[in-house]
Amino acid sequence: MLVIMNRGASEAQISAVVEKIRAAGLTEHLSKGVERTIIGAIGEERKLEPEAFELLPGVEQALHIVKQYKIVAREWHPQDSVVDIRGIPLGGNSVQIIAGPCSVETQEQMDLAAAGVAAAGCRLMRGGAFKPRTSPYAFQGLGSKGLEYFRHAADKHNLPIVTELMDVRMLETFLEWDVDVIQIGTRNMQNFDLLKEVGRVNKPVILKRGMSATISEWLMAAEYIAAGGNHNIIFCERGVRSFETAYRNMLDVTAIPVLKRET
Amino acid sequence: MLVIMNRGASEAQISAVVEKIRAAGLTEHLSKGVERTIIGAIGEERKLEPEAFELLPGVEQALHIVKQYKIVAREWHPQDSVVDIRGIPLGGNSVQIIAGPCSVETQEQMDLAAAGVAAAGCRLMRGGAFKPRTSPYAFQGLGSKGLEYFRHAADKHNLPIVTELMDVRMLETFLEWDVDVIQIGTRNMQNFDLLKEVGRVNKPVILKRGMSATISEWLMAAEYIAAGGNHNIIFCERGVRSFETAYRNMLDVTAIPVLKRET
Amino acid sequence: MLVIMNRGASEAQISAVVEKIRAAGLTEHLSKGVERTIIGAIGEERKLEPEAFELLPGVEQALHIVKQYKIVAREWHPQDSVVDIRGIPLGGNSVQIIAGPCSVETQEQMDLAAAGVAAAGCRLMRGGAFKPRTSPYAFQGLGSKGLEYFRHAADKHNLPIVTELMDVRMLETFLEWDVDVIQIGTRNMQNFDLLKEVGRVNKPVILKRGMSATISEWLMAAEYIAAGGNHNIIFCERGVRSFETAYRNMLDVTAIPVLKRET
Amino acid sequence: MLVIMNRGASEAQISAVVEKIRAAGLTEHLSKGVERTIIGAIGEERKLEPEAFELLPGVEQALHIVKQYKIVAREWHPQDSVVDIRGIPLGGNSVQIIAGPCSVETQEQMDLAAAGVAAAGCRLMRGGAFKPRTSPYAFQGLGSKGLEYFRHAADKHNLPIVTELMDVRMLETFLEWDVDVIQIGTRNMQNFDLLKEVGRVNKPVILKRGMSATISEWLMAAEYIAAGGNHNIIFCERGVRSFETAYRNMLDVTAIPVLKRET
Known part of the structure; x- marks a missing residue:
């Protein structure tokens, strides 16, 4: 899953996202762009729900990268x-x-x-x-x-x-x-x-x-x-x-x- | 229900629609326009299904006039x-x-x-x-x-x-x-x-x-x-x-x- | 064009629709059903606009019967x-x-x-x-x-x-x-x-x-x-x-x- | 912009994306997840078009992170x-x-x-x-x-x-x-x-x-x-x-x- 932070998101807001990823047993990967920081969640991301991340302050958007279907894929x-x-x-x-x-x-x-x-x-x-x-x-x-x-x-x-x-x-x-x-x-x-x-x-x-x-x-x-x-x-x-x-x-x-x- | 006939629908096609209306216990009402004949079905039209009329030859469109919901209306x-x-x-x-x-x-x-x-x-x-x-x-x-x-x-x-x-x-x-x-x-x-x-x-x-x-x-x-x-x-x-x-x-x-x- | 009146539309409301049809140079055709009166406009209906009729009191819906396109038809x-x-x-x-x-x-x-x-x-x-x-x-x-x-x-x-x-x-x-x-x-x-x-x-x-x-x-x-x-x-x-x-x-x-x- | 590679994209395919990002004057940032590699483009990404990246072999999806509008934002x-x-x-x-x-x-x-x-x-x-x-x-x-x-x-x-x-x-x-x-x-x-x-x-x-x-x-x-x-x-x-x-x-x-x- 990718979590895209708002322009100007604070370090504390970024840390909160990272903690939530770790709490679910995945690891994070930070990428700081010119205008935005993007946090990748590495591991079994099917467990994570983007909506739960979008409620956190400073988060602009969260999206699944891996497809949610598995057996039928x-x-x-x-x-x-x-x-x-x-x-x-x-x-x-x-x-x-x-x-x-x-x-x-x-x-x-x-x-x-x-x-x-x-x-x-x-x-x-x-x-x-x-x-x-x-x-x-x-x-x-x-x-x-x-x-x-x-x-x-x-x-x-x-x-x-x-x-x-x-x-x-x-x-x-x-x-x-x-x-x-x-x-x-x-x-x-x-x-x-x-x-x-x-x-x-x-x-x-x-x-x-x-x-x-x-x-x-x-x-x-x-x-x-x-x-x-x-x-x-x-x-x-x-x-x-x-x-x-x-x-x-x-x-x-x-x-x-x-x-x-x-x- | 209204049944709108194609331009150039034949008398036989019009009669077939009329018969189907009568068979359901309703009466018909014909209106001949310049380009189209329109047949109204008078009575308890909730019983009729437009789709069944649209299959008849010469019919362009059939539509309910009375709303289909009743108790909630x-x-x-x-x-x-x-x-x-x-x-x-x-x-x-x-x-x-x-x-x-x-x-x-x-x-x-x-x-x-x-x-x-x-x-x-x-x-x-x-x-x-x-x-x-x-x-x-x-x-x-x-x-x-x-x-x-x-x-x-x-x-x-x-x-x-x-x-x-x-x-x-x-x-x-x-x-x-x-x-x-x-x-x-x-x-x-x-x-x-x-x-x-x-x-x-x-x-x-x-x-x-x-x-x-x-x-x-x-x-x-x-x-x-x-x-x-x-x-x-x-x-x-x-x-x-x-x-x-x-x-x-x-x-x-x-x-x-x-x-x-x-x- | 067909003008479908509300259940319980008054005679005066029906007359107003009829007058508007005649004013445009067309003639009317009335059809009184069990629950609704329907008024057909007979003549060159491409001139009429359903919206203009739907503004009149007592009118539920007005619709074109003849297609609006002509040369391309x-x-x-x-x-x-x-x-x-x-x-x-x-x-x-x-x-x-x-x-x-x-x-x-x-x-x-x-x-x-x-x-x-x-x-x-x-x-x-x-x-x-x-x-x-x-x-x-x-x-x-x-x-x-x-x-x-x-x-x-x-x-x-x-x-x-x-x-x-x-x-x-x-x-x-x-x-x-x-x-x-x-x-x-x-x-x-x-x-x-x-x-x-x-x-x-x-x-x-x-x-x-x-x-x-x-x-x-x-x-x-x-x-x-x-x-x-x-x-x-x-x-x-x-x-x-x-x-x-x-x-x-x-x-x-x-x-x-x-x-x-x-x- | 983010470029999400297919599961199993080759190193050569990843390199091709990286080269295209560099050719436009931006720098890349790689993130390798369990199932996917994601490549971020860092710099003025409004110049890049996701469609152009989606044509490259091995690319699953490319998306803008920064909004495209600027003066009105x-x-x-x-x-x-x-x-x-x-x-x-x-x-x-x-x-x-x-x-x-x-x-x-x-x-x-x-x-x-x-x-x-x-x-x-x-x-x-x-x-x-x-x-x-x-x-x-x-x-x-x-x-x-x-x-x-x-x-x-x-x-x-x-x-x-x-x-x-x-x-x-x-x-x-x-x-x-x-x-x-x-x-x-x-x-x-x-x-x-x-x-x-x-x-x-x-x-x-x-x-x-x-x-x-x-x-x-x-x-x-x-x-x-x-x-x-x-x-x-x-x-x-x-x-x-x-x-x-x-x-x-x-x-x-x-x-x-x-x-x-x-x-």
Whole structure:
């Protein structure tokens, strides 16, 4: 971490920063420029919080140098990640299309949809049994009954199923229906208790980007899942919120190469 | 709802829209302009979804005219809302300051903090026992033990306590420690299962605005709580995400008069 | 234009809106819903300003139905636009890459660059003689001398030149050096006097999107150029401003199909 | 400036950065952490551009430590700024309200408006003779004739006049009508040639914040004016662009204390 002192910060203020760094078990490195003194903290800096330093008198800014994510970082596993979903690879050189309806509605609908998905050559199917809806008056999904319809329909074509988990109390039910890929929606990207729980199961997780999440926050959300032991994480860029009103979301394509480089 | 047809939409396309409106039990009202035909849907339009109409051929745009929120709307309760917290009014002409530390750490810390809060004349106290942290490696809060410290410290000064609920499975524990005001954090503003649960209890709820939530989405999140029967909702504008890097959040003061007008 | 009245708007308030519509030479069309009255303005609505209606008592919202852009709209010229630059087509099925250095620095640099651009198979060259720099202390470009170096270097390879015009007083100089394509930078997208001037010359214009311009504002900026008689307009999506700090701009790829549909 | 090297940057890569720093006349300061090497550039770092360093192999990030603005920075003139407008102070402990119509339309309108402004106790008047309009088909203002009406109306009440300058070619006319305060609109905040010109005259300038300008860009725009010799700069926070659709702009109140601290 770097702590940048104000122009004219006193020796006492610099010492206070140094002491705080030492108290956390790291060592300091001072650099006095023409206008500013900069203090580097050397050691395991992930423990330090910049905000705690910015409260000290004489500090202008404190910033992490080392990235906060670790398990998900490519620095720690240089090879490309490929997630295996019942024999189907996601990642690497193949591209998979996951198709299916927004909501599960009836058994007939799902049977027709599954036949269509298989006929089109897709190898994975999606459908929502639990729907995150802006309005409490809109259809909230069929719930467990929807998982049942979905499972039956997909099994006829041997399609792994992908569906959204919103409530931690439903995880057991997801495992009972053997949901193949658990989707975490944009509104739950920082629902940390949900992330911790899916981090403990042995199922691939699709982590959708939060509506206005930075790449760094997104990677840290993935780190919650990875820290629990589940390293089968699939990032889904679904567009972010912007000032533009001509479309609901702005697809951030730049995120893709950045994620490829970072993870 | 209004459905705006493309320039040159055919009679058949217009009829299809009209039929869909009638199928939902509403009636239509056509208005033919020089360049566009506009179709109004008259009746309980909250049932209709603009997206479903925008998929029809010949439709340029569909938009709600009536607001989607209902219970929380001032249209339905013209008087100002005042939430009573153990005899302390929140809303109306009085202003309450809720003070306390970010995190609950020790009994001693909380005793000192409570004494300070009371001495400063504040009538409500806050403190976090469950902390939503970007990093899984950062301190996640003391949990139930933190509620205990908090309750004991606040009780000596008769201060109602305000604390954040992140996980629906902890609600029971919150009720056991008789948390006076339940706070829903910015990352959970659209955690709909959590909203539904706090909608069922008889405790005031502070609903913080999502990091990039529109006023309308915020009100709809409140509507989830209200629809469960809990009308004691306190909105907390905490700043939104923006392009500016000089500060972490941009306080949206304009939201305050808009909320006062709308709710 | 549509004017949506408040719930409970009085007959007098409705009449005032109707009168204002008639005063502008249009006719009104009333639609009374269960909760709201909506008034349509029929005729040449581009003359009306929604803001002027939103000031009237009882009005909740006023919005344009017809798009504000006209000459640049595909509605008025259904075929794809192809801009001819000294025989090189831009648009249609061919893709052109415009290459060259950020800044013109010396004759030698430009000679080398032009040779490289031609060798790589590019058919157009770019380079900045006037540089829009955030800081007044940064290099502002060589000015007219830069145009001279650029012209000489490009001519040896018969490459049309593309360069940015920032100041309306320099247009004459651009014409003297026979700049083939005039670029309007992101900071000048709504420099309306500059747009009007390049609308009067017979040179293709590259109009870069403003840093946080909506598609609609961008098209209206193009309309300024088109209204002057110059229809050779090339849109350049260069990324917009966002909350993300991992990259300077967020490339808005969705803008491309939307522009193709609209223009 | 700080240059943060990648994990595993080679000695040769570090040397290349050091050489580039020395070539610019500054000296380097190395700090080797557990995971990263950081190189500080000591000396007049405003000359260096982070982008130029980020292109070098092995560099992860380069950032300025010293602020880029200088003349406008409070560091260089610790006392509060007060702008004198024909004897009326703007800044310090008094608050001035500048009132008047959006557009100048007729002499009668301006006479009435000026009388109203004076009667209300305002000491400055505003009105637009040149109007930046999104649409080329909307009223563009009366131009010089508008300045004439404005000047005559305001003079009867001894009110200094404030009006927007859009086109550098109109500055002479502004001086002829002795406009007291020149306003630079949000769309022209980075019209650098315009900023340079108003930097050369002896008239106070109101610099409106760009629609999505950061505080730092805004200050650098002011630095353009200041660098020309004109230090009478008034910042106008007018709201920024956001994702919220309930209002046109989001007033950024946090900008005010930040500007007070910085300038």
